[in-house]
Amino acid sequence: MYADTEMAPASATSPPAVSDRLGRPLRDLRLSVTDRCNFRCVYCMPKDVFGPGHAFLPKSAVLSFEELTRVARIFVEQGVEKIRLTGGEPLLRRDLPVLVNMLAQIENLKDLTLTTNGSGLATLAKPLHDAGLHRITVSLDALDDAVFRAMNDVEFPVHRVLNGLDAALESGFAPIKINMVVKRGVNDHQIVPMARHFQGPQFILRYIEYMDVGNTNGWRMDDVVPAGEILSNLGESFDLRQLPPNYPGEVAKRFRHANGGGEIGIISSVSQPFCRSCTRARLSAEGQLYTCLFSSVGHDLKPLLRSGMTDEKITRVIRSLWKDRSDRYSELRSAETTALPKAEMSLLGG
DSSP states (O other), X not given: XXXXXXXXXXXXXXXXXXXXXXXXXXXXXXXXXXXXXXXXXXXXXXXXXXSTTOOOOOGGGSOOHHHHHHHHHHHHHTTOOEEEEESSOGGGSTTHHHHHHHHHTSTTOOEEEEEEOSTTHHHHHHHHHHHTOOEEEEXXXXXXXXXXXXXXXXXXXXXXXXXXXXXXXXXXOOSEXXXXXXXXXXXXXXXXXXXXXXXXXXXXXXXXXXXXOSSSSOOOGGGBOOHHHHHHHHHTTOOEEEEOOSSTTOOEEEEEETTSOOEEEEEOTTTSOOGGGOOEEEEOTTSEEESSTTOSOOEEOHHHHHTTOOHHHHHHHHHHHHHTOOOOHHHHOOHHHHTSOOOOHHHHOO
């Protein structure tokens, strides 16, 4: 039903792990399944750019489930342990649980996760869990309904996302990660209310500094609330204790409530870059491989997948691209680099 190409058999033996020029191994793959989204968040898909006339990818340009599974398996054979499904909004991809089930069968894949705006979780949480999805991350930038509606810019009410979270918990997803992008003067007053609401073992709350991904969100350094300020704000209301990272390269600095009331993390890509430990590759819905969230151009894998090329040849291409990687955009961020053309967040899924 979904096939565009015939899948080649897996290699009997996997090549050794691959590292880039800075010694960073390939461990994580973010797999975008669509470039479409039903929100128009001001920091990702502003309505004045992604309006009614915006041309999204035609169905023929988007990788099929078989193609996505094939390339995911190849990445896992190169050392990838974690795959995160992204978009756009991944829950808009028709029959997504079918893809989840296909990916869940990949040998040696340790973690299969998904990031969503939560708008469709009320109906899809259980099918996704039953299909084999391990974890869910929900992007939620405010609890105040007026603020939330202003940020998603489509008048979507916050209670529908909260209902989706309830459905996800009932389906067996716990803990659920909550991602909050903090923008000064817009939702920074929601930092403490979010921590209070999601204080508990069933949630892990992550605050994310507002980043200059793409060129359409009007990013300014003045809009960034740095990690230190976020932590200081939280410290006025909560007694937090720092935790060690769960694994090498984890992007969030972790804290727990001293009373045992759950975990908080802060992702500081702008104020405290962590490029030197980045192990992430990103594949857009149309098959463009990006080796950095702030990349200007990708490497098109779709012709390789649709030309009958063997897994072994595709593997050599991927390994060569990763070995040549030297990205460290956040460490080099300047007025000049922020003005460079970059792929949009809606293509890369964060």
